[in-house]
Amino acid sequence: MKTAQKQQDEFIARCRRAGLSVTHQRLAIFEAMMANGDVHPSAEVIYHSVRERYPTISFNTIYKNLETFEALGIVVKVNPLYNEARYDVDVKPHHHLICRQCKTIVDVYDKKLDALPAPEEAGGGFHVENWTVQFTGLCAECQPAVATG
Ligand SMILES: [Zn+2]
Numbered sequence: 001m002k003t004a005q006k007q008q009d010e011f012i013a014r015c016r017r018a019g020l021s022v023t024h025q026r027l028a029i030f031e032a033m034m035a036n037g038d039v040h041p042s043a044e045v046i047y048h049s050v051r052e053r054y055p056t057i058s059f060n061t062i063y064k065n066l067e068t069f070e071a072l073g074i075v076v077k078v079n080p081l082y083n084e085a086r087y088d089v090d091v092k093p094h095h096h097l098i099c100r101q102c103k104t105i106v107d108v109y110d111k112k113l114d115a116l117p118a119p120e121e122a123g124g125g126f127h128v129e130n131w132t133v134q135f136t137g138l139c140a141e142c143q144p145a146v147a148t149g
């Protein structure tokens with residue numbers, strides 16, 4: 001597990017390499033991402049977290065920065081299954097369990113899934129580079145709730 005300090009150092013180095021200035025706001029957005037990393041936060045979650053320190057920051061600023069971070073490979077977007085994009089601070093290949101009820105996203109690390117054979121004929125000469133397996137269903141908490149209606 002990387003330390004928060006190391007992650008922050010990497011973030012700063014990455015911004016600099018991309019010619020992006022490391023503002024207090026950008027750092028706050030990154031810190032909010034890391035603090036909420038476990039839940040694969042939406043832009044909305046990041047927004048509420050950053051606003052505690054920067055009450056005047058706009059949602060649009062958060063959103064634009066997240067898009068920039070994504071372009072730089074600092075975060076990855078979990079496939080937008082449920083309209084609202086969710087961000088993942090773990091950019092290494094891994095897989096997800098997604099609860100269709102409460103939209104909880106849980107990381108799955110499984111070498112077998114990493115080693116899935118890519119389709120040999122991916123249409124039109126498409127070259128597969130990586131993949132994420134998403135298992136959708138109901139988490140333990142949601143199963144009784146759904147069963148009893
Ligand atoms: Zn659930």
Ligand SMILES: [Zn+2]
Pocket residue numbers: 040088090094095096106107
């Ligand atoms: Zn993840």
